[in-house]
Amino acid sequence: MVGSLWDDAEAAKWVGELGPRIYTSRLLGVDPDLVLHGGGNTSVKSKHTTVFGEELDLLIVKGSGASLAEVDATGFAHLRLDHVARLAELEALSDTDMADELLKASIVPRGPAPSVEAILHAVLPHKFVDHTHADAVVTLTNSVGAERMLAETYGSTVLVVPYVMPGFKLAQLCSRQVRTDLRPGVIGVVLMNHGIITFGSSARESYERMIELVGRAEEYLAANRRTKLGSASFDTAERTPRRRERAALRAAVSAAADASVVMSCHTDAQAATFLTHPDLATISQRGPITPDHVIRTKAVPLLGRDVEGYAAAYRSYFDRHRGRSATQLTALDSAPRVILDGELGMCCIGHSARDAKIAEDIYRHTMKVILDATAIGGYEPISQPDLFDMEYWQLEQAKLRRGVARPPLTGEVALVTGAASGIGRACAEALMEQGAAVTGLDVDPDIKSAFDGPQWLGLEADVTDADAVEQALEGSVERFGGLDVLVLNAGVFAPGGAIAELDVGEWRSVMAINLDANALLLREAHPLLRLARNGGRVVIIGSKNVAAPGPGAAAYSASKAALTQLARVAALEWGSDGIRVNVIHPNAVFDTRLWSDEILADRAAGYGISVEQYRTGNLLGTEVSSSDVARLCVSMCGPAFAKTTGAQVPVDGGNDRVV
Numbered sequence: 001m002v003g004s005l006w007d008d009a010e011a012a013k014w015v016g017e018l019g020p021r022i023y024t025s026r027l028l029g030v031d032p033d034l035v036l037h038g039g040g041n042t043s044v045k046s047k048h049t050t051v052f053g054e055e056l057d058l059l060i061v062k063g064s065g066a067s068l069a070e071v072d073a074t075g076f077a078h079l080r081l082d083h084v085a086r087l088a089e090l091e092a093l094s095d096t097d098m099a100d101e102l103l104k105a106s107i108v109p110r111g112p113a114p115s116v117e118a119i120l121h122a123v124l125p126h127k128f129v130d131h132t133h134a135d136a137v138v139t140l141t142n143s144v145g146a147e148r149m150l151a152e153t154y155g156s157t158v159l160v161v162p163y164v165m166p167g168f169k170l171a172q173l174c175s176r177q178v179r180t181d182l183r184p185g186v187i188g189v190v191l192m193n194h195g196i197i198t199f200g201s202s203a204r205e206s207y208e209r210m211i212e213l214v215g216r217a218e219e220y221l222a223a224n225r226r227t228k229l230g231s232a233s234f235d236t237a238e239r240t241p242r243r244r245e246r247a248a249l250r251a252a253v254s255a256a257a258d259a260s261v262v263m264s265c266h267t268d269a270q271a272a273t274f275l276t277h278p279d280l281a282t283i284s285q286r287g288p289i290t291p292d293h294v295i296r297t298k299a300v301p302l303l304g305r306d307v308e309g310y311a312a313a314y315r316s317y318f319d320r321h322r323g324r325s326a327t328q329l330t331a332l333d334s335a336p337r338v339i340l341d342g343e344l345g346m347c348c349i350g351h352s353a354r355d356a357k358i359a360e361d362i363y364r365h366t367m368k369v370i371l372d373a374t375a376i377g378g379y380e381p382i383s384q385p386d387l388f389d390m391e392y393w394q395l396e397q398a399k400l401r402r403g404v405a406r407p408p409l410t411g412e413v414a415l416v417t418g419a420a421s422g423i424g425r426a427c428a429e430a431l432m433e434q435g436a437a438v439t440g441l442d443v444d445p446d447i448k449s450a451f452d453g454p455q456w457l458g459l460e461a462d463v464t465d466a467d468a469v470e471q472a473l474e475g476s477v478e479r480f481g482g483l484d485v486l487v488l489n490a491g492v493f494a495p496g497g498a499i500a501e502l503d504v505g506e507w508r509s510v511m512a513i514n515l516d517a518n519a520l521l522l523r524e525a526h527p528l529l530r531l532a533r534n535g536g537r538v539v540i541i542g543s544k545n546v547a548a549p550g551p552g553a554a555a556y557s558a559s560k561a562a563l564t565q566l567a568r569v570a571a572l573e574w575g576s577d578g579i580r581v582n583v584i585h586p587n588a589v590f591d592t593r594l595w596s597d598e599i600l601a602d603r604a605a606g607y608g609i610s611v612e613q614y615r616t617g618n619l620l621g622t623e624v625s626s627s628d629v630a631r632l633c634v635s636m637c638g639p640a641f642a643k644t645t646g647a648q649v650p651v652d653g654g655n656d657r658v659v
Contacts, residue, residue, distance in 0.1 A: 063112025
């Protein structure tokens with residue numbers, strides 16, 4: 001249930017007119033039952049004095065796409081109120097012309113693009129205006145008998161506006177209805193199939209009216225459910241490995257999207273309850289809870305795994321409705337964004353891990369609204385033609401025509417071993433910077449929090465433990481959908497010792513980590529890598545010691561040499577599967593856990609030189625860092641190495657024993 005988060009002490013810190021507006025915007029934004037991922041908008045009407053001493057009436061409205069939860073002063077557009085309000089008086093205005101006019105009204109040249117709802121905020125004769133897509137209100141407006149339910153919930157305290165396309169048409173309709181129907185006692189506007197607006201003379205009044213009206217909708221739902229909401233769960237006692245099935249499904253979706261995608265699968269109680277609903281095939285295919293969600297989730301989810309069938313149906317949908325536009329439309333990709341499967345769970349898809357997370361968050365609220373609406377009489381969203389108009393909105397089409405530059409590894413999934421520090425951490429960071437979603441494995445518990453964000457999954461795992469590797473691969477594929485890149489970095493450098501004094505236990509321990517664990521990972525990763533849309537890539541972190549071993553490092557040198565030979569065999573065997581396998585041979589990379597101060601001093605003493613000389617003892621006289629190795633690793637995963645496999649490339653500043 002929603003509740004007011006207003007705090008007098010905190011509110012007192014926000015001064016001026018925009019300050020309280022920012023404060024209450026954030027209060028709205030932190031509640032996902034009110035707004036999600038850039039949704040909702042807020043405004044305040046104010047004054048501005050120009051350099052000529054002229055006073056202007058301003059509309060200060062949240063910028064397009066800004067998050068209410070984190071918005072600050074830079075996230076608001078400052079517009080001439082009279083210019084924006086007059087736009088609603090026009091008979092017609094295209095979306096692109098509307099966007100241009102809003103920019104013309106701005107008095108801050110480098111400010112954010114105004115919300116498409118700016119005109120709507122301008123025509124409401126109140127100082128503060130709040131707009132959300134509150135779940136409870138959207139549930140009522142998407143239910144059979146919505147008008148009756150709204151009347152029972154709100155009486156005469158709100159205006160109800162029929163659904164029209166957001167933007168100019170909605171502002172035009174609201175302007176007319178406000179002029180004729182706004183009366184004392186009205187504290188909000190319900191936009192059918194869209195959301196709710198509240199207003200007031202202060203930021204607090206507008207905010208708390210929002211909480212009040214949403215709370216009334218929640219109370220109505222609780223009191224009028226005709227059926228009890230059930231609960232279910234997936235059988236997790238002995239979970240069947242599903243990584244190959246999930247990877248195959250992701251490969252099919254990537255083909256339909258004509259790009260690599262991230263696919264996160266969820267088997268929690270909420271997903272299970274929805275997937276086991278007896279009318280799933282009907283209620284899940286009626287459309288999203290608010291039209292703008294179609295951009296993130298498509299109109300409907302795929303039931304089962306027939307991606308080709310879904311794609312064909314989407315193309316037919318496009319062909320049926322493309323004539324609704326007066327301009328030529330560019331078809332979006334035909335891949336689903338949500339898949340509902342009884343075994344794999346609720347699978348959410350995006351061009352990046354962030355996009356997949358947004359699709360997940362939106363569809364979780366969609367499931368909740370659909371079930372609530374079904375329980376009070378039936379779920380009934382907007383029509384398919386109206387939905388198409390939103391999906392192929394002029395402003396979204398303009399973005400497509402401009403093109404969106406994405407990092408080269410966007411949509412791809414990498415797994416890096418030994419990723420908590422040193423070369424492994426640097427590789428993980430560099431891969432994410434290039435757009436990849438990354439799973440990092442390490443025995444260090446800190447791996448879990450090594451990085452923030454939906455593109456990172458840190459798993460504590462001992463790569464010498466076959467069960468741990470199995471669970472890690474399952475977890476990685478469940479989170480991201482498959483595997484495109486495998487970076488084998490985990491390794492140990494044993495304390496120096498002569499062969500004549502070899503410790504067999506230590507030898508075997510080094511071999512287990514540096515060689516055996518990598519052989520196991522290669523075996524288990526192969527079925528996933530062969531499904532990679534752009535071909536699987538394996539990058540193995542070897543060592544200069546392969547070509548030029550040093551005394552006292554028998555176990556390390558032999559294990560890295562054997563690993564390199566293993567990589568060469570993998571390149572021979574896997575080329576026909578489109579998987580390329582390449583090796584990086586670093587040397588003297590001292591910002592890793594392999595090199596303690598003691599080991600570094602010992603090795604330098606073994607050569608009779610200083611530590612500084614040892615650090616830069618290469619032909620270029622330079623020190624090699626983990627990030628240097630990471631940059632080459634990323635290059636090996638990209639187009640520059642697209643036709644290279646079986647290569648061994650040094651990153652050592654030039655070594656006279658190798659050259």
